[in-house]
Amino acid sequence: MEIRTKQDVRDMARGAALLGVGGGGDPYVGQLMLQQEVLKGRYPRVIKASELADDAKVVSVCGIGSPPVLVEHLLSSKLLSKLMDEMEEYLGYKIDALISAEIGGLNSVMTLGVAAQRDIPLIDADGMGRAFPKLEMVTFSVYGCSASPVMIMDELGNSALVHARNDETAEHMSRAISSSLGAMVYSSLYPMSGKQVKDFAVHDTISLCFSIGKCIRESREDRDSPFDGLLELLHRPDEQRHCKILFDGKIVDLKHEIRDAWHFGTITMESHGDSKDVMVVEMQNEYLAARLNGETVTIVPDLIAILDSESAEPITGEQLKYGQRVKVLGISASPIMRRPECLAVFGPGGFGFKEEFRPLEELVA
Amino acid sequence: MEIRTKQDVRDMARGAALLGVGGGGDPYVGQLMLQQEVLKGRYPRVIKASELADDAKVVSVCGIGSPPVLVEHLLSSKLLSKLMDEMEEYLGYKIDALISAEIGGLNSVMTLGVAAQRDIPLIDADGMGRAFPKLEMVTFSVYGCSASPVMIMDELGNSALVHARNDETAEHMSRAISSSLGAMVYSSLYPMSGKQVKDFAVHDTISLCFSIGKCIRESREDRDSPFDGLLELLHRPDEQRHCKILFDGKIVDLKHEIRDAWHFGTITMESHGDSKDVMVVEMQNEYLAARLNGETVTIVPDLIAILDSESAEPITGEQLKYGQRVKVLGISASPIMRRPECLAVFGPGGFGFKEEFRPLEELVA
Numbered sequence: 001m002e003i004r005t006k007q008d009v010r011d012m013a014r015g016a017a018l019l020g021v022g023g024g025g026d027p028y029v030g031q032l033m034l035q036q037e038v039l040k041g042r043y044p045r046v047i048k049a050s051e052l053a054d055d056a057k058v059v060s061v062c063g064i065g066s067p068p069v070l071v072e073h074l075l076s077s078k079l080l081s082k083l084m085d086e087m088e089e090y091l092g093y094k095i096d097a098l099i100s101a102e103i104g105g106l107n108s109v110m111t112l113g114v115a116a117q118r119d120i121p122l123i124d125a126d127g128m129g130r131a132f133p134k135l136e137m138v139t140f141s142v143y144g145c146s147a148s149p150v151m152i153m154d155e156l157g158n159s160a161l162v163h164a165r166n167d168e169t170a171e172h173m174s175r176a177i178s179s180s181l182g183a184m185v186y187s188s189l190y191p192m193s194g195k196q197v198k199d200f201a202v203h204d205t206i207s208l209c210f211s212i213g214k215c216i217r218e219s220r221e222d223r224d225s226p227f228d229g230l231l232e233l234l235h236r237p238d239e240q241r242h243c244k245i246l247f248d249g250k251i252v253d254l255k256h257e258i259r260d261a262w263h264f265g266t267i268t269m270e271s272h273g274d275s276k277d278v279m280v281v282e283m284q285n286e287y288l289a290a291r292l293n294g295e296t297v298t299i300v301p302d303l304i305a306i307l308d309s310e311s312a313e314p315i316t317g318e319q320l321k322y323g324q325r326v327k328v329l330g331i332s333a334s335p336i337m338r339r340p341e342c343l344a345v346f347g348p349g350g351f352g353f354k355e356e357f358r359p360l361e362e363l364v365a
Numbered sequence: 366m367e368i369r370t371k372q373d374v375r376d377m378a379r380g381a382a383l384l385g386v387g388g389g390g391d392p393y394v395g396q397l398m399l400q401q402e403v404l405k406g407r408y409p410r411v412i413k414a415s416e417l418a419d420d421a422k423v424v425s426v427c428g429i430g431s432p433p434v435l436v437e438h439l440l441s442s443k444l445l446s447k448l449m450d451e452m453e454e455y456l457g458y459k460i461d462a463l464i465s466a467e468i469g470g471l472n473s474v475m476t477l478g479v480a481a482q483r484d485i486p487l488i489d490a491d492g493m494g495r496a497f498p499k500l501e502m503v504t505f506s507v508y509g510c511s512a513s514p515v516m517i518m519d520e521l522g523n524s525a526l527v528h529a530r531n532d533e534t535a536e537h538m539s540r541a542i543s544s545s546l547g548a549m550v551y552s553s554l555y556p557m558s559g560k561q562v563k564d565f566a567v568h569d570t571i572s573l574c575f576s577i578g579k580c581i582r583e584s585r586e587d588r589d590s591p592f593d594g595l596l597e598l599l600h601r602p603d604e605q606r607h608c609k610i611l612f613d614g615k616i617v618d619l620k621h622e623i624r625d626a627w628h629f630g631t632i633t634m635e636s637h638g639d640s641k642d643v644m645v646v647e648m649q650n651e652y653l654a655a656r657l658n659g660e661t662v663t664i665v666p667d668l669i670a671i672l673d674s675e676s677a678e679p680i681t682g683e684q685l686k687y688g689q690r691v692k693v694l695g696i697s698a699s700p701i702m703r704r705p706e707c708l709a710v711f712g713p714g715g716f717g718f719k720e721e722f723r724p725l726e727e728l729v730a
Contacts, residue, residue: 158529158538159527159528163522176545177525177541180534181534
C-alpha cells in the first residue's frame with residue numbers, strides 16, 4: 001500500500017473511523033497532520049512485521065485524553081517530533097520503526113504522520129485491531145510487553161516520564177497527568193523488539209484499514225450500494241474474518257452520559273417497515289455490544305460499526321443523531337484477540353458485562 | 366543543634382507540629398523514621414547555609430498527598446533511599462546537601478531522616494518557615510528556582526519524572542499523579558545551588574523548630590506555664606520576630622469540609638469567664654486567618670498555632686475537638702515571606718481572601 005495523495009489520506013482516515021467502532025478519537029485531526037507530510041513529499045512507508053529484524057527497536061505513539069479537546073487543539077508536528085527525540089534520548093537508542101497501538105480512530109493516522117515525519121517505517125499491525133479506551137487493552141500488554149517507560153508531553157512543553165509496575169497503573173497515572181494538563185497529551189510508550197511485534201501484534205491492520213476506506217469510496221461509484229463492496233472485503237471466512245450487516249433502520253433513541261471521564265451511551269434503533277425490530281447498541285467510548293430484540297448479536301472484542309445507510313460513512317459516538325438512518329455492521333475480531341488471556345482483559349467482563357464472549361459468526365449463524 | 370536521642374527527635378517533631386500551623390502532615394510518621402536512624406547511630410548533621418559552597422548541589426525531599434493516608438502507610442526508608450539514588454542518577458551528580466521545602470509538619474522531620482540515612486548534611490533553612498498546601502508556595506519558586514525535575518515515587522515501585530514549564534503546573538501534575546497512586550507519594554525536587562539556597566531560603570528554621578519543641582518540653586517542668594518559655598523564645602522584636610497569645614478559651618464549634626481535595630475548616634472558640642470574646646480561625650489544610658470578635662488579628666503568611674492550653678502541645682487540624690481548651694498563638698512570618706513578590710503567591714489573595722496582608726505586630730499592637 002502507498003499513501004501519496006490527499007485522497008489516500010482520506011481513505012486511511014475513513015477506514016480508521018470504521019475500525020474506531022465509535023471511539024478512538026476523531027481521525028480527522030490525524031488526517032490533517034498526515035496530509036501535511038504527504039503534501040511535502042514525505043510519504044509514510046508501511047512494512048510487514050516479517051521484514052523487521054528480531055532485535056529491531058520499536059515503539060508506539062498515541063494521544064491520551066478527551067477526544068472533544070483534541071478537536072479544539074489540533075495536532076502539533078513539532079510536539080510529536082520533540083516527543084520522539086526525547087524518547088530516543090531516554091531509551092539511549094535510535095528507534096527503527098513505529099507501531100500503532102490502536103488502529104481505530106486518531107492514533108493510526110497520527111502514527112503514520114510521525115513515521116513520515118521521521119522517515120522511519122510504520123509496521124502493518126497494531127495492538128488491538130480496533131479501538132479501546134485504556135492503555136493496557138492491547139495484545140502487547142497481555143503478552144508481557146510493558147507500556148513503561150511512558151513518555152508524556154503536551155504542546156506547552158510540560159512532560160512526564162512514567163514507570164509503572166503494571167500497565168493498569170500506567171493507565172491510571174497517564175490519565176491523571178492528561179487531566180492535569182487539560183485532557184490532551186501525547187505519549188510514546190510500549191518499547192518492544194521486532195520479535196515481540198512479530199509474536200504479539202495484530203497483523204495487517206494498517207493495510208486492512210486503508211482498504212476499508214478505499215473500498216467504501218470506490219463502491220459508492222461502482223456498486224449499487226457501498227455495502228456490497230464492504231461485505232466482499234470484510235467477510236472472508238477462509239481468512240477467519242466474518243462480517244455481517246446486523247441491522248438496517250433509524251435511530252429512535254440516544255442516551256449519552258459522561259461518567260468517570262468515560263462516554264457511556266445507549267443507542268436504540270428501529271427497523272424500517274412493519275416488522276419493528278429493535279436494535280440496541282451499548283457504548284463506553286466505543287460500541288461494545290449490539291442486541292437485536294434483546295438477543296446479543298455482537299459483543300466486544302468483536303467489532304460493531306454504525307454507518308450511514310446510504311454512503312456507508314462510519315459514524316462515531318459523538319456524531320450520532322436522532323432520526324439518522326444507519327446500518328450496523330458486525331465484524332469478527334482477529335483470532336489473537338479472542339484468546340482466553342485476551343478476553344480476560346478486554347472481553348465482555350473487562351467492561352462490566354456479565355455474559356461470556358461468543359463469536360459473532362456463532363451468534364448470527 | 367544535635368539530634369542524638371529519642372527525646373531530641375520528639376522535640377524536633379513537636380516543633381514541626383507547631384510550625385505546621387494545623388497542617389503539613391503529621392510529623393509522627395517522620396519522627397518514627399528519624400528515630401530509627403538515630404537509634405542506629407546515624408545522626409543527622411545540620412549545617413548553616415553559609416557553610417555551603419556556592420556551587421554545592423542541593424535538593425529537597427517531600428511527601429505529596431493526603432495526610433490521613435500517610436498515617437496509614439508509614440514511611441519506607443528503602444523508598445526514600447531509592448528516590449534519592451534515582452534523582453542523583455537522573456541529575457548526573459552527587460547531591461551535597463538536602464534542604465527541607467517545608468519546616469512545618471512531616472517534611473522537615475522526614476528530610477532529617479533522609480540526611481541521616483545518606484550521611485549528607487541538612488541545611489538549617491527551608492522554603493517557607495511554616496507549612497503550605499502547594500508545591501509552588503516556597504520562596505525558592507518565587508525567586509526563580511524551578512521545582513522541576515520532580516522525581517516522584519510510591520512504595521510499590523511506580524515512578525514519574527515531571528518537567529513542568531512552571532511550578533504551578535508541576536503542582537497540578539504531581540497532585541494528579543499522587544491521586545492516581547492512592548494519594549501518598551514521595552518526591553525529590555527543587556534542585557538548587559548553594560548560592561540559591563543562601564539567597565532565597567528562609568534561614569535557621571530547623572534550629573528554631575528544634576528549639577520550640579525543646580522549649581515546650583522543658584517549660585512544662587521549669588515554668589508556671591509552658592507558654593512563658595515559649596513566648597520568651599518566640600517573641601524577639603530585636604530579631605524581627607513577634608509572637609502573641611491571641612486567645613485563651615475553648616472550642617465551641619467546628620466545621621470541616623473536604624472540597625477539591627483540600628481540608629477546609631472553621632474553628633470557633635469562646636473565651637472563659639463572662640467576657641465572651643469569640644475567636645474564629647479559618648483553615649485550608651493550614652490555619653490561615655484568626656479573627657477576634659470579627660477583627661483580623663493574624664493572617665497568612667503569618668503563623669497561627671492552636672495549642673493545648675495546659676501542656677502547650679500543638680494541635681493539628683484533624684486533632685481539634687469540640688470542647689477542647691486551647692490557646693491560639695500568632696507568630697510573625699520571616700521578613701522574606703512578607704515581601705510583595707512572596708505575598709503575591711502565598712499572601713491572603715493566594716487563598717481567596719479579599720483583604721490585604723497586615724503584619725501581626727500591627728494588628729495586635
